[in-house]
Amino acid sequence: MSRPDWIALDWGTSRLRGWAMRRDGTVIEERSSDAGMGRLAPEDFETALRAMAGDWLDQGPVPIVACGMVGARQGWAEASYASVPCPPLSPALTRTPGELDVSIIPGLSQSDPADVMRGEETQIAGFLALNPGWDGVLCLPGSHSKWAHLSAGEVVSFRSFLTGELFAALSTHTVLRHSLANEGWDEVAFDAGVAETLSRPERLASALFSIRAEGLLQGRSGAVQRARLSGLLIGAELAAAKPYWLGQQIGVIGAGGLAGLYVRALAAQGAPATQANGTAATLAGLTAAWKQRTTA
């Protein structure tokens, strides 16, 4: 393989993904490993990177641009936050210690209400690179889903929601685990769950227990109840995020089924949303950061 011009890294809590890149933005090769930031001590990052990308680095120094939790306080090198309102990509990248030429993209912070993101700023930058001049609201579903208001190339404000982690914790570590299947789905139950908490968000706390009670009394299937729990949580998020999305142009970033659920739930509220590929956005954002870096 010829030597890459640069390497792009999406280094999150649970996974490391890397792309060997050409100067013109072509991907030479893509790899990933489970060496997420969550299982690494600061001194382990270089080893984990070499284990995944060793031969990409064999023919001499290659600049590397990384985004995600690799820049957290517990990561390889802390990349301090840029404070909104600001463009999603700060020009001030953080260099890691050691011999490799690794630059980490800073996350974004907001002081009031207090909020932070790491990694999503790169997807937002990539989405803007792919859709120049786009104004509106981006939704980035996930463990800690984000809603970001974009205007004139800047992130004006954003809010995070614990929705994904709440789903995981409820379905694994509470009495609801007895009532939920690991697989299966029911669109009617999902839609009803969304409608219930979107119109009456205060019902979430009791609706959660009702999943258990309905399982006991009405024999509702675990697949139906899994869809209902997802709907209740996404509905509660949409209720809280309504000032963001109401009457706005909406983009939902993510290739998978989860982003599709958000698009479906928004459509039911008469709020059409465009779904954008998450990996493409990440890569476009890393590319924008690399270009910005080399011209700085």
Added chain:
Amino acid sequence: MSRPDWIALDWGTSRLRGWAMRRDGTVIEERSSDAGMGRLAPEDFETALRAMAGDWLDQGPVPIVACGMVGARQGWAEASYASVPCPPLSPALTRTPGELDVSIIPGLSQSDPADVMRGEETQIAGFLALNPGWDGVLCLPGSHSKWAHLSAGEVVSFRSFLTGELFAALSTHTVLRHSLANEGWDEVAFDAGVAETLSRPERLASALFSIRAEGLLQGRSGAVQRARLSGLLIGAELAAAKPYWLGQQIGVIGAGGLAGLYVRALAAQGAPATQANGTAATLAGLTAAWKQRTTA
């Protein structure tokens, strides 16, 4: 020790508590063990009971009355639910298999909205036995806290909330674990959390993540954040339970600090509540069931 006239058991998911009783309601001796229903197979219950109460049973058969999850489908013997509206104590107790004379108090169910309780019905009956003619709303905080509307000696309706389990799952199994202390408290943060979700319940989903962000950006202490999480969850429960407590006579059952938090949160809403001892209520309820049984 003289032979007890009967034995009272509060057999929950995590603990077994027993009282050797005299006919006149006097407690001869109290014991407890960690042989909760959650760790027992159906064939293990008799052994667990004999391990705790062996010598109480040595001098011949003694009637035993039990409440709680011992009567669940996964318990010793399934005690089917009585359906509200009805008195808290159903006369139809369920006998366990085997040689011991054990009767289990049925739980209560509600068809719409679907809901169930097991164990709390005995506390409600006990509270009514200790406060004859009491009408109003009882709050029973816990892993699955309950609000029950009582009128003319019957449970008219009730609702359960996952608040306690939600607190445990969030503080143990999500990113919030990094931001919370295991101990310590802050009354101002608790009160502010209650006020926030009580007035704007839809904010819960974003307020949860803000605990993490405030920890990172503002260095708020883990004790403050622990109190804030508790306040946010209890505030959301009070918002959902408002149709229950608004303008009603309110009793909160529970001796410990958790019940005190509910009383404090209600007081801040101009809703004074009486706090009642939980163990006394349980024992009074078991006694009422034993009397009812012997006169049937």
